[in-house]
Amino acid sequence: MITVRISFEKKNEASYISLLDLQRVMQRVLKRSGLPVWHTLGFNPHIYMTFACPLSLGQESECECVDVKTEAEAPDFAQWKTALNAIMPAGIVITRVAPVQMKADRIAWACYQITYPAEAAAVLDQYNALESAPVEKHGKKGNKIIELKQHIQQVAYTAEGDAVRIELCLPASQELNLNPSLLTGFLEEKFGLPAASAGILRTKFLTEDKQLFA
Template identity: 75%
Template sequence: MITVRIWFEKRDEASYISLLDMQRVMQRVLKRSGLPVWHTLGFNPHIYMTFSCPLSLGQESLCESVDVKTEAEAPDFAQWQQALNAIMPAGIHVFRVEPVQMKADKIAYACYTISYPAAARAVLEQYNALAAAPVEKKSKRGKKEIDLKAYVPALELKEAGERVEFSVCLPAAQELNLNPALLTGFLEEKFGLSAAEAGILRTALLTAQKTPFC
């Protein structure tokens, strides 16, 4: 049995599909595609699926993936890609299908491009002058205070049409996973920048060695 990784982009209106709904979407798409995908055994068989580092609601991504299994001896991955894209909902595009090379626990960092309206530039520059940027991170283990300055020392701003943007690379490991919403939330609380006006696009997943996760 081969484990197959389906890479896809999640853009525009698709960014508002939750993880639970995304699982339903993929179940339906894979069933409709007729691809030889392996189902779990038992009373209620379903397609085995594992998502790598799922996104938060409202965030876009260029590098989402879901793993499935197949008993096909020599899968035609180009045909898989074509079959899936033919029935994918708007905003989701499969750009690569391949055998799994790394397990999801190899992910250590996630990189993002965050953008705001151009008028926010002067306010964003104030972040760079701060000595600390404390935020409260909530998890199943409880609450923990994090200094964002340890991970985002400064915002390197650049123009992007009518918006201004900057890139960040945040921990995304099992031990520590920082959502970029912590940063946009801090900017709203500290400077009054509406987090709703922030565009968050995940651009890469990296290993502990800062090499691409694949």
């Protein structure tokens, strides 16, 4: 049995599809496609699927993926990509279908592009001047205080017309997973920069040694 990784972009209106709804979307699309995808056994068989690092609602991504299994001996992955893209909802585009090379637990970093209106530059300079930036991180095991400056010492940004763009990589391992909304939320609470004015795009995953996750 081959484990297949379906990589896809999730942008525009699709960014407001929750993980639970995304699971339903993928179940329906894979069934409609007629592709030889393996189903679980038992009274309620369903397509076996695993998603890596679920994306927060409202954020966009160029590097999402879901793993499925197939009993096909020589699957035509180009045909899989074509078949899936033909019936995907708006905002979701399949970019690659291939056998799994790395397990999802190899992911250690997630890289993001954050876009703000140009006037955010002054606020980012204020953040860079701070010595400490504590934020509260909510989790299943309770809340804890995270020192942002340990992970984002300085926010490097570039001006692009009427916007500023931030590029950063944050921990995304099973031990520590930081969401860029911790930064945008802190900037709103501390300096009044609306978090809703930030566009967040996840661009890639990296392993511990900074290799591109595939």
